[in-house]
Amino acid sequence: MGHLVREYLLTLCVAAAVTYLLTGPVRKFAIAWGAMPAIRARDVHREPTPRLGGIAMFGGLCAGLLVASQLTNVGEVFRISDEPRALLSGAGLIWLIGVLDDKYGVDALIKLGLQMIAAGVMVLQGLTILWLPVPTVGLVAVTPLQGTLLTVALVVITINAVNFVDGLDGLAAGMVCIAAAAFFLYAYRIWYGYGIEAAAPATLFAAVLMGMCLGFLPHNLHPARIFMGDSGSMLLGLVLAAGAVSVTGQVDPDAMRLFSGSIRNAVFEMVPVYMPLLLPLTIIAVPFADLVLAIVRRTWNGHSPFSADRGHLHHRLLEIGHSQSRAVLIMYFWSALIAFGAVAYSVQSANAVLVPVVMALSAIGLVVLLLPRFTPRVPSWAQRLVPPRYRDRMAARAPEAGPAPGPEAAGAEAGTGAEAASTTASSEAPPPPSPASLSGLNGATAVGDRHRFAVRRKIDSRS
Numbered sequence: 001m002g003h004l005v006r007e008y009l010l011t012l013c014v015a016a017a018v019t020y021l022l023t024g025p026v027r028k029f030a031i032a033w034g035a036m037p038a039i040r041a042r043d044v045h046r047e048p049t050p051r052l053g054g055i056a057m058f059g060g061l062c063a064g065l066l067v068a069s070q071l072t073n074v075g076e077v078f079r080i081s082d083e084p085r086a087l088l089s090g091a092g093l094i095w096l097i098g099v100l101d102d103k104y105g106v107d108a109l110i111k112l113g114l115q116m117i118a119a120g121v122m123v124l125q126g127l128t129i130l131w132l133p134v135p136t137v138g139l140v141a142v143t144p145l146q147g148t149l150l151t152v153a154l155v156v157i158t159i160n161a162v163n164f165v166d167g168l169d170g171l172a173a174g175m176v177c178i179a180a181a182a183f184f185l186y187a188y189r190i191w192y193g194y195g196i197e198a199a200a201p202a203t204l205f206a207a208v209l210m211g212m213c214l215g216f217l218p219h220n221l222h223p224a225r226i227f228m229g230d231s232g233s234m235l236l237g238l239v240l241a242a243g244a245v246s247v248t249g250q251v252d253p254d255a256m257r258l259f260s261g262s263i264r265n266a267v268f269e270m271v272p273v274y275m276p277l278l279l280p281l282t283i284i285a286v287p288f289a290d291l292v293l294a295i296v297r298r299t300w301n302g303h304s305p306f307s308a309d310r311g312h313l314h315h316r317l318l319e320i321g322h323s324q325s326r327a328v329l330i331m332y333f334w335s336a337l338i339a340f341g342a343v344a345y346s347v348q349s350a351n352a353v354l355v356p357v358v359m360a361l362s363a364i365g366l367v368v369l370l371l372p373r374f375t376p377r378v379p380s381w382a383q384r385l386v387p388p389r390y391r392d393r394m395a396a397r398a399p400e401a402g403p404a405p406g407p408e409a410a411g412a413e414a415g416t417g418a419e420a421a422s423t424t425a426s427s428e429a430p431p432p433p434s435p436a437s438l439s440g441l442n443g444a445t446a447v448g449d450r451h452r453f454a455v456r457r458k459i460d461s462r463s
Contacts, residue, residue: 004192007074008184008207014067015211019060023219026056027226035103035229049224051102054231057212058095061239062088064208074204076197083201086125087242094118094159094238098231108304112156115234119155122242123148129245151245158244159237161291165313166233169222171328175286175335176236177213180206182339183240186346187247198246205243209236222324286313286335317369333365 030036030050065088069078078084097114100106106114122128129147132140142150166172184206191199213236219226228236290313298304317327341358 004073007071011064011068011074012207012211015060015064015208016215018063019056019212019215020218022056022059023053023216023226026052049227051227051229052099052231053216053226053228054095054098054235057216057232057235060212060215061091061208064211068204077200077204080197081201082126083246086122086127087205089125090118090122091235091238093121094234095231098229098234102229102231115156115159116152119152123151127242127245129248154245155238155241158241159234161288162237163230163233164291164294168324168328169224170217170220171331172233173213173217173220173228174332176240177210178332178336179240179339180209182343183243186343202243202246205239209239286331330369337361
């Protein structure tokens with residue numbers, strides 16, 4: 001087990017490192033290529049920001065799969081299954097579509113058709129749903145046509161769900177990373193805990209996906225220096241869907257040998273069997289809910305389901321008063337609660353403590369959601385721990401304390417003697433101008449203020 005975990009950790013770190021190192025050059029390339037679209041009405045950012053972050057993510061995906069293929073234990077996945085090659089083929093096609101869309105723009109219906117083609121490429125190479133585990137029924141074999149349609153539908157829904165949620169800095173990458181972590185725990189338990197090698201590809205996909213997201217997040221957190229664009233969001237959605245298809249339609253639940261004992265015990269033991277049906281939906285529960293609400297909202301208003309607007313969940317959080325960073329953290333919280341809650345239920349379905357814990361965490365999330373104007377303060381002793389860019393922003397949001405202190409004020413803060421000297425000097429020199437009298441003098445310095453005040457006194461004395 002230790003060797004296996006280390007190999008997965010190495011694969012994750014390689015994917016993260018390559019993605020992180022490639023993002024900087026990709027940003028310069030995007031700026032030089034002109035992949036910086038103008039700010040649209042639905043956008044939250046205020047400055048043009050380069051896209052094409054998916055190029056770096058695709059490099060991380062290729063590097064992670066390449067390193068994994070050379071490892072002793074994880075490399076067996078490439079010898080027992082064609083799913084990694086199927087994933088790479090579909091990912092390359094969807095990535096190319098995304099790059100063209102980021103630069104030139106692709107019609108929504110054409111893009112939807114190309115997404116189906118990318119999913120079909122994976123199906124042709126063996127990454128498809130073969131059967132469905134249904135509660136109280138067991139395994140239900142599907143025909144090749146049914147398996148193809150189900151696989152294409154799951155891939156397209158997941159791609160567009162991740163694409164729809166990509167509206168704030170760091171939101172899509174963080175939510176997919178959380179989903180991939182939950183999926184990794186589930187798939188790894190199926191493989192190592194039950195000895196089912198068919199779950200190995202899904203475990204590898206989740207590890208590489210985590211690395212891609214973790215490598216891109218430092219460049220994409222607010223304020224973002226680069227966006228992943230459709231080339232990144234569609235790529236993340238396809239990799240996540242590939243893991244879900246692999247675990248749902250390739251793993252044989254009968255190999256787990258769970259059906260024993262009483263009927264009550266069998267019901268609880270069947271949870272890992274039908275959990276593959278629920279886990280992909282719980283992992284993308286928040287993006288999927290956003291997708292459904294967007295389609296209903298747009299069609300209700302007489303618009304196309306593919307027309308963009310500012311009605312997504314993250315836009316609503318901003319409208320009720322949350323900052324970008326807090327809205328992203330709230331979305332992280334709900335995604336983690338749903339995804340890890342589902343994984344915990346698949347492991348401890350009979351545990352009576354699990355439900356109260358989930359309910360308590362949900363209550364905490366609702367309280368945070370309904371308190372948008374709560375502004376946390378960083379203690380003075382912890383200021384050095386805050387990155388400089390956030391420290392400057394916090395200082396800018398602090399209550400105004402009047403104009404910046406000049407040399408006299410600095411001397412006044414030094415001690416009582418300095419205060420007395422400052423008072424004496426102020427009785428001999430003209431008093432400093434008030435902020436109200438200088439409200440129209442934008443960009444004035446302290447020296448410039450005193451000069452203007454002296455000129456005004458001379459004019460008044462002559463008149």
